[in-house]
Amino acid sequence: MWQQYLERHAGEGFAFLSIAVDVEPERVRPYVQPYTFPTVVDRAGMLGRTYDFDVVPNGLVIDETGVLRFQHLGGFDIRRPEIEAQMDALLAADFSCEPAPSLVRQESLDLEVLLAEAAAEPGDAALQLALGESFLQQGRAPEAEGPLRRAAGLDPSDWSAAFAVGAARHAQGAPDDALEWWQKALALDPANYTVRKQIWMVRHPEKFYPTIDFDWQKEQLIKEGVT
Amino acid sequence: MSPVQIGAVAPDFALPTLDGHMIRLSGYRGQRLLAFMWASW
Numbered sequence: 001m002w003q004q005y006l007e008r009h010a011g012e013g014f015a016f017l018s019i020a021v022d023v024e025p026e027r028v029r030p031y032v033q034p035y036t037f038p039t040v041v042d043r044a045g046m047l048g049r050t051y052d053f054d055v056v057p058n059g060l061v062i063d064e065t066g067v068l069r070f071q072h073l074g075g076f077d078i079r080r081p082e083i084e085a086q087m088d089a090l091l092a093a094d095f096s097c098e099p100a101p102s103l104v105r106q107e108s109l110d111l112e113v114l115l116a117e118a119a120a121e122p123g124d125a126a127l128q129l130a131l132g133e134s135f136l137q138q139g140r141a142p143e144a145e146g147p148l149r150r151a152a153g154l155d156p157s158d159w160s161a162a163f164a165v166g167a168a169r170h171a172q173g174a175p176d177d178a179l180e181w182w183q184k185a186l187a188l189d190p191a192n193y194t195v196r197k198q199i200w201m202v203r204h205p206e207k208f209y210p211t212i213d214f215d216w217q218k219e220q221l222i223k224e225g226v227t
Numbered sequence: 228m229s230p231v232q233i234g235a236v237a238p239d240f241a242l243p244t245l246d247g248h249m250i251r252l253s254g255y256r257g258q259r260l261l262a263f264m265w266a267s268w
Contacts, residue, residue: 002263014259017250020266025245027267032245040242040250047264050238051231057265060237064257068237076263091259100234109241109251137242138249194266201268208268 001078003035005087014091019047021056023167023178023198027209044136044144044167045185045194049129049160050104054192059087063095109134118147125154129161136164141171152181159189175202190226 006016018039020028025041032039048054055074063069070090078084107130108114114131121127132148135141145168152161166181179199186195200207200220207213221227231238241251252260 014261015255017255017260017262019242019262019264021264022266022268025243029245031267038244038250040244042240042242042264046242047240050240053264057263060260060262060264062237062252062255062260062262064259066236066239066253066256068231068233068235070233071231078263087261091261097234099236100232102232102235102238104231104235104238106236106238109239134241139243139247197266197268212268 002037005078005084006037009088009091012091021045021047021194021198023170023202027201042137043171044133045160045163046133046137048163048192048194054189054194056194059083061087061090065095065099067095067099069093069095111135111138122150123154125151125158125161128154129158129164132168133164136168136171139171141168144168145172157188159185159192159195162188163195170202179203196224196226 002016016037018037020039020041022028022041023043025043028039028041053073057076058074059072059076060068061070076083078087105126107126111134114127114134118127118131128147129151132144132151135144148161148165148168152165155161162181162185166178166185169181170178179202182195182199186192186199189195207216237252239251239253241249243249
């Protein structure tokens with residue numbers, strides 16, 4: 001779908017980035033190889049936290065100055081004609097108005113900076129979380145675990161810290177631990193569909209691969225008291 | 228937590244491709260970016 005859309009709009013000067021949300025990055029590989037655009041993986045639930053979403057698929061348009069000009073959370077499907085029309089318009093739009101001040105705290109993305117800042121402010125949960133996420137995104141789960149556990153301890157109400165600890169445990173081959181942490185995350189944010197589905201995927205991979213059993217999901221939602 | 232505002236700077240991120248190459252959102256400055264977030268599940 002996207003490959004075709006991008007080929008139709010080749011030469012228009014915009015970039016396209018595919019972002020997969022998954023605690024098991026290798027699940028993404030079949031969706032990467034055929035395509036010319038880059039795909040990255042968020043295995044820590046980091047974007048769900050920083051962009052405040054609890055569903056996928058989502059679309060974002062970010063302009064040339066780094067300003068977010070559009071987001072569509074859930075059901076973002078380029079095969080839908082109204083969404084394709086919307087993307088056409090957004091890619092051609094003039095975004096020359098001044099950006100609003102950002103309300104989102106931006107931590108450094110540099111590991112050295114985060115290590116120094118976290119050491120200087122050991123009681124700062126956001127720094128511990130950013131540090132742990134950074135280690136985890138770089139495939140350094142054992143080093144991620146300490147900061148992530150500290151973040152979860154400093155802010156026990158934060159679903160994203162609990163989720164990230166689970167992701168670090170999962171990356172180190174401890175799925176039972178991971179599931180325990182993810183259940184905590186879900187208890188803290190029961191509407192979080194990405195956490196719920198990630199739990200299902202790890203517990204019941206046969207309901208997702210090679211094909212997704214949507215009827216099973218509907219039954220699970222009833223069993224889990226969500227619908 | 229404050230949600231991201233339309234019209235404000237998008238939070239930067241650094242995420243790996245499957246071959247371990249890190250891509251930063253801020254690396255796209257100067258270009259319009261369409262980002263698609265999805266899951267295999």
